[in-house]
Amino acid sequence: xxxxxxxxxxxxxxxxxxxxxxxxxxxxxxxxxxxxxxxxxxxxxxxxxxxxxxxxxxxxxxxxxxxxxxxxxxxxxxxxxxxxxxxxxxxxxxxxxxxxxxxxxxxxxxxxxxxxxxxxxxxxxxxxxxxxxxxxxxxxxxxxxxxxxxxxxxxxxxxxxxxxxxxxxxxxxxxxxxxxxxxxxx
Numbered sequence: 001x002x003x004x005x006x007x008x009x010x011x012x013x014x015x016x017x018x019x020x021x022x023x024x025x026x027x028x029x030x031x032x033x034x035x036x037x038x039x040x041x042x043x044x045x046x047x048x049x050x051x052x053x054x055x056x057x058x059x060x061x062x063x064x065x066x067x068x069x070x071x072x073x074x075x076x077x078x079x080x081x082x083x084x085x086x087x088x089x090x091x092x093x094x095x096x097x098x099x100x101x102x103x104x105x106x107x108x109x110x111x112x113x114x115x116x117x118x119x120x121x122x123x124x125x126x127x128x129x130x131x132x133x134x135x136x137x138x139x140x141x142x143x144x145x146x147x148x149x150x151x152x153x154x155x156x157x158x159x160x161x162x163x164x165x166x167x168x169x170x171x172x173x174x175x176x177x178x179x180x181x182x183x184x185x186x
Contacts, residue, residue, distance in 0.1 A: 020094035036075030063093030
């Protein structure tokens with residue numbers, strides 16, 4: 001049974017969250033060299049709007065995920081190794097704490113003294129999502145990104161032909177909010 005798109009619960013990141021994850025991936029890729037990434041380098045590599053990239057990197061800075069250095073040799077870099085930075089750290093730096101402020105059934109603020117029947121189940125789901133995001137490091141996300149770029153990882157829902165390294169090459173530019181765009185080169 002096909003569910004109409006407007007009836008699907010949207011669990012995607014906002015653009016700000018999406019851009020923060022991409023920027024963190026960019027910084028994680030150069031962490032082993034100890035180098036700094038310029039704003040324009042992060043924007044170009046991850047296809048981020050150049051004017052918005054400083055704000056995104058500033059979110060990572062304020063969260064203690066990245067540091068900035070001024071000057072010709074300056075830029076941004078991770079403060080900790082990619083193995084020590086969780087996806088939850090990055091998501092919460094950009095989206096805020098992962099919790100529901102509104103009652104799932106009644107709308108309005110959630111009141112502990114008068115919880116709805118879904119409260120405990122919804123909270124259990126939130127904790128599960130937090131655990132999964134906390135268990136994924138930037139290093140593991142970079143590894144998946146590299147495998148996707150090399151075409152060496154199976155992507156559920158794509159025909160086997162697209163899984164072959166010689167046939168599949170996706171870039172950040174070829175992705176849209178709705179999934180792959182028809183710009184996969186073969």
